[in-house]
Amino acid sequence: MDMDTTHLALRMPLPPFEGSDAARDFIARLETFVRDELQPLAAEHHITSENGAPRALLEQVWKRSRELGFYGMTLPRTLGGAGFDIVDHALIKEFIYASGSPFAPHVLGELTGPPRVGALARQATPDQMERFILPVARAEKAICFAITEPEAGSDAGALQTRAVRDGDSFVLNGTKRFISGSPFCDFAVIICSTSDDPAVRETTAFFVERDREGFRVEAGYKTMAGQSHTGNIVLTDCRIPATNQIGERGRGLALALGRITVNRLLHCPAMLGLARLALEDSLAHAAKRRQFGQPIGAFQAVQHLLADMATELAAARALMLSVARSLDAGGEARADASMAKLFCSETAFRIADRAVQVHGGEGIVQGSRVEFLFRLLRMYRVLTGTSEIQRNTIARELLGQAVR
Template identity: 90%
Template sequence: MHTSTPALRAPLPPFEGSDAARDFISRVETFVREELDPLASGHGITSESGAPRAVLEQVWKRSRDLGFYGVTLPKELGGAGFSILDHALIKEAIYASGSPFAPHILGELTGPPRVGALAKQATPDQMERFILPVARAEKAICFAITEPEAGSDAGALQTRAVQDGDSFILNGTKRFISGSPFCDFAVIICSTSQDPAVRETTAFFVERDRPGFRVEAGYRTMAGQTHTGNIVLTDCRVPAANQIGERGRGLALALGRITVNRLLHCPAMLGLARLALEDSLAHAVRRRQFGQPIGTFQAVQHLLADMATELLAARALMLSVARTLDHGGDARAEASMAKLFCSETAFRIADRAVQVHGGEGIVQGSRVEFLFRLLRMYRVLTGTSEIQRNTIARELLGAAVR
């Protein structure tokens, strides 16, 4: 994929994070530039084509060795103890690097961020078998909630876990599970109710090598990526010792940090949107028509001005919500506002980037064309824009609509 080197940088306010976060970002950017970019180039890896498991393991372990991989874990497991604001700034910088390995530097797709919140619920046995191997970059994990009939309505699960002595037998299909093609085990949220009309969900660790566990991969998202797949469970028997936390608390456990997690999807979108803006600035200077750079034309200038303005507005909202959460505020509506506004804004920026690039912007292989497709997905991923609006409205109206 062609990735032009921006000649100009998108405007950013003074850095608002801690000195530790500033140093962390500097070290990550050096890692990307000196190690990950050559690794991607040497293996022909792009954001769209993806990387084989063997290469990803190199990234995970090298990131672990440099102190990046487990940064989001609780401090007792080696985490850095960064504030939510710092975390947002770090993640934004990682995605703004344009590296195809961006989702793997902190292990977001299959690593420590997937298990950090589970550490409080895990038994000592589960810590040894599941949590610590992921924290050490030895194993990969995925989180499986979504099903054919359970997407936005996450509680409508059809995957069932039926107790049989000291085991549970799992049957069902999980769909669109990120990281499943290269997972070693999964957190599976199942219905454990005897009555289909009663919603009782329970979480289990399930190893991929258990009989009856199958990953169906091979399909691509609209952004061309292949790190998503289905998990099919057919009479898959797991020991009761694999149950996570209390029975009936599966969704509560999975969604326990939903407000923070929802906010922390925003820096990825805005980092990618910044790439689209910077590529557009570079193109406006480089591309000449009628004897002059297209950046001298007011129509192009207005597109760029709107892109930069909306990017800073979205970023300000994201950081404001991060500060509220760091100070102990609930911010449920505000996190949904941030996810809604950042995803919609990032896509508008990508759309304008295609317009600025003209014919180059609609050719596959152009980075802005890829960003257009990827950022379109974020309006659906991790809670659609419509679901965010529902959440915001419920919080505004309060008990009147409950």
């Protein structure tokens, strides 16, 4: 996902900007930040999407992004947020990922920063605000959100990690798996079962500091995209104060999933930004790669691949923005957000697949950007709710009470 300046001369024309003037200005300032600071920083330290940055370098990015007013964009206004609506947020995020910077997930702090805690601010006590929320908002600390377990993925309520009350404390035991950002975290939001009856699903959320005895991060494995910012959190008799409980007992999943419709929609701009990269790289390759005495872009077979890529990208983007406008207008749009996540993830992967085809032999060599994008966009069909789960949600909303 690294910026390749040899390709910038042949960029796909951008559609008319549909956001606010404030968002347009925000993106212009982001473009300067990416070009003048993040691109040289990545080059200096040999950071790529698969050769990730160490924590110290990420802290540098987080703090500089906060200084420039980017890092806390998604926070409530009371915590310094920008107050953008969902359309603006989607356009900003799309730009960041389309920039090709390997620091893209860190500019707004999506992996370990403010987007992880913004919704919690309404539930946090004053003590929790001081110890957890504000340090993340100030780019001083990193946080991760841990729900998934070996036996609880799509069925998020089937949690085995337990929190047992013991006087003024809770004692936590269990394993959280595939937790994004956990290798960098200073603390985690852990969703646990707090039911005394294993047959009763009762979940509660807790802030848990990484330096607590009994808290261990198992990292070192990589995703199929070659990235290593995912790990497991193992809790062994990890004792935390009862004041670390977030909100009401039994409301853990409700708290975690309270903004699931918006969050599901806001994964789409990342996918589409990456898909745009794949298309732009393909356009550049089709113009410069010559076979039989002419650029391969002169061949109708290649032209049709490019045409399909551009058409599907435009369709997916239109759906994303339509759902964003509906949410901004106060609509529930639960099925629509699932449609957007389903269609955008499947479409982005098809675009990456065609990009590999356009590149031919160069497209299947590890280290080429389209080969990386192919692997990364394949993951998005699983991440944040599989395509099958999205179809389940859509069908339930369409059928209503008939299947409940």
